[in-house]
Amino acid sequence: MPEGPTIVILKDETLQFVGKKVLRVSGNTKIEKERMLNQQIVAIKSWGKHFLVCFKTFTLKVHFMLFGSYRVNEKKDAPPRLSLEMSNGELNFYSCSVKFIEEDLDTVYDWSADVMSDMWDPKKAKQALKQVPDMLVCDALLTQSIFAGVGNIIKNEVLFRIRVHPLSRVGALPVKQLNMLINEARNYSFDFLEWKRKYELKKHWLAHTKSICPRCNIPFTRKHLGKTNRRSFFCNNCQVLYE
DNA sequence: TATAATGTTTGAAC
DNA sequence: AGTTCAAACATTAT
Numbered sequence: 001m002p003e004g005p006t007i008v009i010l011k012d013e014t015l016q017f018v019g020k021k022v023l024r025v026s027g028n029t030k031i032e033k034e035r036m037l038n039q040q041i042v043a044i045k046s047w048g049k050h051f052l053v054c055f056k057t058f059t060l061k062v063h064f065m066l067f068g069s070y071r072v073n074e075k076k077d078a079p080p081r082l083s084l085e086m087s088n089g090e091l092n093f094y095s096c097s098v099k100f101i102e103e104d105l106d107t108v109y110d111w112s113a114d115v116m117s118d119m120w121d122p123k124k125a126k127q128a129l130k131q132v133p134d135m136l137v138c139d140a141l142l143t144q145s146i147f148a149g150v151g152n153i154i155k156n157e158v159l160f161r162i163r164v165h166p167l168s169r170v171g172a173l174p175v176k177q178l179n180m181l182i183n184e185a186r187n188y189s190f191d192f193l194e195w196k197r198k199y200e201l202k203k204h205w206l207a208h209t210k211s212i213c214p215r216c217n218i219p220f221t222r223k224h225l226g227k228t229n230r231r232s233f234f235c236n237n238c239q240v241l242y243e
Numbered sequence: 244t245a246t247a248a249t250g251t252t253t254g255a256a257c
Numbered sequence: 258a259g260t261t262c263a264a265a266c267a268t269t270a271t
Contacts, residue, residue, distance in 0.1 A: 001268085003249055049250080066250045067268040078268085095267050097251080144251090151249045208249090227261090231248080 002064050004116045004149020005193035007046045013072045014053075017041050020086040027082035029098050036060065036084065046116070047109045048148025052101075053084075053091075059101040068096030114148040115186045116193070122182045129178065133171025137181065139226040140170050147185050152230045153208045154192060158184045159234060160207035165241035166225050166232040172242040207233045 002010070021040050025033045036055065043054040053060040062068075062082075069076065073089040082098050084091045101108055112121035113128075128146045129135075141147055141155040150158075159166050162180040164173070173181065195201040206214050213220050213235035225232045 001249055006249080063251075064249090065266075066248065067266085068250090069268080097266085142250090153249050228250095230250090 001066065001068055002049060003151030003154055003189075003192065004046075004048050004114070005189050005196055007049055007051050007149070008116050008193055009196060010051055010070060010072075011044055011046050014044050014091060016088060017084075017086050017091065018044055020088060022084050022086060024085035025083065027080045027093070029082050031098055031100060033082060035100075041086070045105065047105075047111065047114050048116075048144050049151070050109075052105065054105070057102075059105060061099045061101050062093055063097040063099075064093075065095075065097055069094045070096075110145070113145060115189045116149050120186055122179075122186070125182045125185075126178065129170050129182075133169065135170045136166065136226045137164055137168045137170055137173070138166035138230070138232055139228050141181070141185060142226075142228050142230065149189060150185055153205070154185070154188055155230070156208040156233050157192075157206060158188050159232075159239060161188060163239050165236075165239040166234050168240070168242040174242070177240075177242065207235075209233065213238065 018041055021038055022036045025036050027033060039055045041053055042056055045052040045054060049063060051062040071092045075092055076094055078094055080092045080094055081096055082093045111117050111119040112124050114120060125146055129140060132140065137159065138155060141150050141158060142152070158181065162177060162184050164177055164181065191204070192201060195204050207220065210220055210233055212218070216235055216237045218235070218237060220233050221236055222231060222233050224230065
């Protein structure tokens, strides 16, 4: 369900729990959830699509995959995978993956790869892309080690914005287009964040799920492309194929 | 109502 | 042995 910007919204909604102790845990997860009991939440972070609840000596990682969802201070009419109750409210996660991380997060995550992070480093992304010249751009955008947080919606919208065909090879992109790819991955993600906050994200989609190109007024092509085999919506006329 | 979709890991098969 | 690919997980809008 969520791409990176949605996790940022969740992080904002849950900052109220930083400093609080977990007073009750429940849910159908098989992990040792009781270890969180009476533990203080020392920080709440995110990396790409990973939502991270930090305790003193370990971290809870929540990944929502395709169908996961959450509720803050309310419940859904479904059994939670994990529910945490604090003195000032509750946090409920549904049909998602939950795991514990024992290591220091700074050794697990490269924060500079997260397009939503203050530490995002476009130069690093460029270096990483240079390492995979044969990769298709539709796959490159979905590579979390390079563009953590980018999902299929962002992929389709970014490629449409920069007028690049999804089947273009990374190594064939002119410098200008390569720079636009990197810059728009972050820039569109922040537009996504703003629109999502206002509950008007879909209204702003120009390519994703669309059937007509708003620039050319001709039908989009829709196909499952790349190693990721995710659906792509693109215009054969105004999105240039570099190969 | 069947289908497909904002995703990733795992392990079998080649 | 490295790569590829299907399966698994599981919800909901169309």
